Amino acid sequence: MENRIFEVENVSFAYEEAEEKAVQGVSLSVPEGAFYAVLGQNGSGKSTLAKLLNGLYLPTEGKVHVCGLDTADDQNIWEIRKQAGMVFQNPDNQIVATLVEDDVAFGLENIGVPTAQMPERIEKALSDVDMLPFRDRAPHTLSGGQKQRIAIAGILAMEPRAIIFDEATAMLDPQGRKEVFAAVEKLNREKGITVLWITHFMEEAARCQYVYIMEDGRIAMEGTPAEVFSVPEKVQALRLDVPAAARLAHRLRQAGMPLKEGLLHPEETAEEVARVCRLNSKA
Amino acid sequence: MLRDMTLGQYYPVKSPVHSLDPRVKILLLIAAIVAVFMAGNMLAFLPAAVYIFFACRLSNVPFNMLLKGIKPLRFIIIFTVVLNIFFLPGEKVWLDLGFAKITQEAVMTAILYALRLVLLVMFSSLLTLTTAPVTLTDGLERLLSPLSKIGFPAHEMAMMMTIALRFIPTLLEEADKIMKAQSARGADFESGNLMARAKAMVPLLVPLFVSAFRRAGDLAMAMEARCYHGGKGRTRLHVLKMHKNDWLAILSMAVLIACVILIGRL
Amino acid sequence: MQIEFKGVTHTYQEGSPFQSTAIRDVNFTVSSGEFLALIGHTGSGKSTLAQHINGLLRPTSGQVLIDGEDIHSSGYSKKTLRQKVGLVFQYPEHQLFEETVEKDIGFGPRNLGLSEDEILERVQEALRKVGLAYDEFREKSPFELSGGQMRRVAMAGVLAMRPEVLVLDEPAAGLDPMSREDMLQLIRSLHESGTTIIMISHSMDDVARFATRVLVMKKGTVAMDGTPADIFLHADQLEEMGLDVPVICRMNNDLRRLGLPLPEGIYEEDALFTALMQLWKGGENHAS
Numbered sequence: 141m142e143n144r145i146f147e148v149e150n151v152s153f154a155y156e157e158a159e160e161k162a163v164q165g166v167s168l169s170v171p172e173g174a175f176y177a178v179l180g181q182n183g184s185g186k187s188t189l190a191k192l193l194n195g196l197y198l199p200t201e202g203k204v205h206v207c208g209l210d211t212a213d214d215q216n217i218w219e220i221r222k223q224a225g226m227v228f229q230n231p232d233n234q235i236v237a238t239l240v241e242d243d244v245a246f247g248l249e250n251i252g253v254p255t256a257q258m259p260e261r262i263e264k265a266l267s268d269v270d271m272l273p274f275r276d277r278a279p280h281t282l283s284g285g286q287k288q289r290i291a292i293a294g295i296l297a298m299e300p301r302a303i304i305f306d307e308a309t310a311m312l313d314p315q316g317r318k319e320v321f322a323a324v325e326k327l328n329r330e331k332g333i334t335v336l337w338i339t340h341f342m343e344e345a346a347r348c349q350y351v352y353i354m355e356d357g358r359i360a361m362e363g364t365p366a367e368v369f370s371v372p373e374k375v376q377a378l379r380l381d382v383p384a385a386a387r388l389a390h391r392l393r394q395a396g397m398p399l400k401e402g403l404l405h406p407e408e409t410a411e412e413v414a415r416v417c418r419l420n421s422k423a
Numbered sequence: 424m425l426r427d428m429t430l431g432q433y434y435p436v437k438s439p440v441h442s443l444d445p446r447v448k449i450l451l452l453i454a455a456i457v458a459v460f461m462a463g464n465m466l467a468f469l470p471a472a473v474y475i476f477f478a479c480r481l482s483n484v485p486f487n488m489l490l491k492g493i494k495p496l497r498f499i500i501i502f503t504v505v506l507n508i509f510f511l512p513g514e515k516v517w518l519d520l521g522f523a524k525i526t527q528e529a530v531m532t533a534i535l536y537a538l539r540l541v542l543l544v545m546f547s548s549l550l551t552l553t554t555a556p557v558t559l560t561d562g563l564e565r566l567l568s569p570l571s572k573i574g575f576p577a578h579e580m581a582m583m584m585t586i587a588l589r590f591i592p593t594l595l596e597e598a599d600k601i602m603k604a605q606s607a608r609g610a611d612f613e614s615g616n617l618m619a620r621a622k623a624m625v626p627l628l629v630p631l632f633v634s635a636f637r638r639a640g641d642l643a644m645a646m647e648a649r650c651y652h653g654g655k656g657r658t659r660l661h662v663l664k665m666h667k668n669d670w671l672a673i674l675s676m677a678v679l680i681a682c683v684i685l686i687g688r689l
Numbered sequence: 690m691q692i693e694f695k696g697v698t699h700t701y702q703e704g705s706p707f708q709s710t711a712i713r714d715v716n717f718t719v720s721s722g723e724f725l726a727l728i729g730h731t732g733s734g735k736s737t738l739a740q741h742i743n744g745l746l747r748p749t750s751g752q753v754l755i756d757g758e759d760i761h762s763s764g765y766s767k768k769t770l771r772q773k774v775g776l777v778f779q780y781p782e783h784q785l786f787e788e789t790v791e792k793d794i795g796f797g798p799r800n801l802g803l804s805e806d807e808i809l810e811r812v813q814e815a816l817r818k819v820g821l822a823y824d825e826f827r828e829k830s831p832f833e834l835s836g837g838q839m840r841r842v843a844m845a846g847v848l849a850m851r852p853e854v855l856v857l858d859e860p861a862a863g864l865d866p867m868s869r870e871d872m873l874q875l876i877r878s879l880h881e882s883g884t885t886i887i888m889i890s891h892s893m894d895d896v897a898r899f900a901t902r903v904l905v906m907k908k909g910t911v912a913m914d915g916t917p918a919d920i921f922l923h924a925d926q927l928e929e930m931g932l933d934v935p936v937i938c939r940m941n942n943d944l945r946r947l948g949l950p951l952p953e954g955i956y957e958e959d960a961l962f963t964a965l966m967q968l969w970k971g972g973e974n975h976a977s
Binding site for chain 2 (some may be wrong): 740743745768771772775776778781783784785786796797800801832846847850
Binding site (some may be wrong): 191194196218221222225226228230232233234235236237238239241242245246247248249250251252253254255258259262278279280291294295298 | 556557585586588589592593596637638641642644645646647648649650651652656657658659660661662
């Protein structure tokens with residue numbers, strides 16, 4: 141059996157004063173090296189789920205295993221957080237130090253990496269997200285996308301096996317969103333780092349390998365993006381949307397145009413539409 | 424508006440003074456304060472003045488910047504001088520105002536005190552001008568760390584300072600934005616008496632506090648996720664090491680103290 | 690009401706070593722009833738420009754005229770100006786501060802010195818406009834609402850000033866897809882009821898759907914000014930500036946490049962759908 145990075149079994153979680161559970165009976169499983177997405181509107185429980193995945197919250201029912209370690213066991217907690225880092229939504233509220241380089245060092249200092257090894261690991265982590273030239277800058281002089289890449293570097297330096305992104309692009313402009321997503325895709329592709337991408341942007345979810353859609357604390361739908369987005373009505377009923385290209389393809393198909401299934405991205409949709417239209421005019 | 428405020432007074436240039444170990448600089452400042460207090464007559468200030476002048480030249484900080492540090496304290500200095508002139512007793516009366524006598528001794532003492540204050544401010548300014556706030560915090564933490572054995576939270580204090588320094592620009596920017604947003608709804612932060620103005624700050628301060636708390640919560644979560652668990656077992660990226668210059672600086676301060684004592688005995 | 694920018698330049702921290710010019714020699718006129726989208730890269734000067742419209746920032750040189758009057762001339766009342774032009778900042782919910790929704794929305798009208806009756810009327814009207822029930826929300830603390838509701842309350846706080854022009858900086862930022870759609874529909878309905886809208890946006894798809902006119906900012910100057918159809922005809926220029934193009938517009942260009950005889954500059958889903966269906970059916974007829 142392939143290695144499972146995250147193994148969530150029938151997990152529920154309720155905040156202390158809350159009557160309703162924020163997460164209810166969720167099960168999911170993410171294999172090593174994968175790029176999975178969790179999609180859902182605000183308040184669907186996706187951020188709570190994220191915090192259950194590295195022991196920031198502990199499940200009230202069920203089990204969460206990270207790299208085979210149970211998050212409920214106190215002894216595992218630092219190892220789990222070292223293996224599965226987390227990038228949060230607000231770029232400003234996760235940078236601790238007044239200099240980029242010092243911030244990347246923060247995690248290393250916490251886990252007791254010897255001083256002599258630090259500069260090399262910091263340099264490598266910064267260059268992996270193309271931020272090495274900014275090592276001496278103050279964080280507040282950087283753009284949102286740059287700050288998020290610093291946050292990623294801070295985690296990379298700790299050499300994790302997985303990173304959880306909790307709506308890491310929600311507060312960025314399109315440019316920042318693109319640069320962060322591209323950096324993460326590269327890490328997944330080149331370093332085999334497992335990614336769990338939590339978002340409400342359909343275009344991003346469409347580029348992941350597998351999608352869980354959450355609604356009211358439960359997993360309401362799951363499948364490959366092609367499977368999930370091929371039924372726009374169902375996705376829209378969950379107060380979410382479908383990528384524009386998939387929506388158009390769906391409408392054309394319903395109106396009778398014989399397009400193939402599973403179209404998601406603008407480029408492939410355009411090609412398929414052009415192919416079908418040309419076929420028609422030649423015939 | 425608020426964004427124009429500069430933070431701290433660190434003067435970012437390269438110099439041998441800037442690159443001194445912050446621990447050494449803090450200890451040297453304490454030594455200098457002691458020296459200035461030991462100086463019993465005006466002549467004894469001379470070596471201290473010469474010392475600060477050359478230290479300033481060496482630091483590449485314009486001398487004006489040092490003098491600027493005195494400006495906010497000018498009222499305290501004038502106040503001390505006036506108090507001393509009027510109320511210190513003495514023998515040689517220069518002027519008799521009836522309710523008080525101005526004596527030569529009193530005037531001399533007043534000048535002595537004023538010079539002492541000016542020198543103290545200049546020495547402290549030189550430290551803050553040549554040491555980045557974070558480095559200063561770092562130095563303080565190391566100096567105080569022996570006290571952590573008796574329960575003094577040296578690491579926590581330093582971490583708090585660092586985070587405060589990190590978030591000051593962010594919160595200033597936010598305050599600026601909130602002020603503009605409330606102005607757009609007709610809020611007036613500038614006119615009215617003191618009470619009215621204090622009341623006008625509520626629409627600024629409440630959102631700012633709410634935001635600071637939200638940020639604190641987020642940051643705590645992010646720090647925990649990055650394996651932060653207090654100062655125990657932490658290693659450091661920057662290790663402070665004493666260099667030749669640090670020893671030279673200590674030596675120079677020893678010479679200064681010796682001079683002050685010698686001249687004071689004359 | 691007409692807003693006119695005449696050679697407006699703004700330099701931050703002029704004379705200091707940190708001086709930077711955010712906008713330079715900006716000229717344009719907005720008339721009543723327009724829905725103007727302000728687009729551009731982060732740092733292109735959009736926000737600085739927006740803050741000039743209601744006088745929060747003062748031009749370093751040039752003039753901002755409302756109905757021909759310079760808003761910084763000594764005779765011009767700031768109060769009238771704030772009333773005429775409402776400004777909704779990014780993440781406006783971060784400026785809520787009162788104990789109750791009612792008091793928070795009443796803050797603006799109270800600053801205008803209106804009577805209690807008038808304030809009440811305006812609060813009710815503003816809440817109705819943003820789609821929240823007065824009786825249900827008036828006593829609630831703004832801090833216990835959901836993110837989408839908080840933003841509506843903050844919007845209501847500006848609407849209670851009864852502005853003729855509403856300037857919005859990224860009103861849908863950070864909202865999830867449905868709250869986003871609700872917010873945009875709300876803005877559309879305000880526009881339809883006669884409010885002039887000036888909206889800063891990063892989402893070209895929103896711009897394509899709602900704006901009647903687009904102003905593209907580049908490095909502090911106006912690079913393009915026209916209807917969405919005009920602007921999106923120059924998709925390549927926008928991409929050169931590092932800006933997005935609506936997905937539909939990009940697909941239309943791809944399809945044209947692949948040889949389909951589609952018209953240039955389609956940027957709406959319905960339009961592309963219709964054009965493609967026509968093309969495909971036409972091909973079918975042709976074949977039969």
